Amino acid sequence: AQSVTQLGSHVSVSEGALVLLRCNYSSSVPPYLFWYVQYPNQGLQLLLKYTSAATLVKGINGFEAEFKKSETSFHLTKPSAHMSDAAEYFCAVSSYNAGNMLTFGGGTRLMVKP
């Protein structure tokens, strides 16, 4: 079985501050990991994905995430938050022993204060 835990359902940062959204996964086989962003009244958009190549993955809009096997983590970071980053962020995992399904975490709503 696979699962994802996102610590913090709500995170608030000031504009220009570091963004850190936490994701821990559980998988009995090597995982593939994804971060998606959902803006209000829209579908999900892929930010970045880890597929067993480089452990530091760079995505769109200045986001990046680091895969740490020893910590079973895949935290999402951005050095400097913009107002436009306010959205809900979902971490997801897939693996060969779970078919092709994505298992999502509960989501983290990021709020950016001016």
Place this chain on the structure above:
Amino acid sequence: DSGVTQTPKHLITATGQRVTLRCSPRSGDLSVYWYQQSLDQGLQFLIQYYNGEERAKGNILERFSAQQFPDLHSELNLSSLELGDSALYFCASSPLSGVANEQFFGPGTRLTVL
């Protein structure tokens, strides 16, 4: 715009009724996935079709069914609707059926059961 279209955008119906949600994948994508997003359950994978055949099944109720047609569009049928079925239903598509494939999400259909 992901290239995935879903109709209708909103659907309001009564308990006990049956509805059909439609999804057109991105041009050339063979896989279609259905997800349900609700406040209490979060984002849950329902079912996947690949080139017309069911490929993976998640937490899909027996009252729900889906199919993918020869032109690759897909329909999700929800019957004997209950209040708890009120949710946002997303369709996603990907070119193939592998675990590392990025899934492109449509804007969703918001179902309200009264």
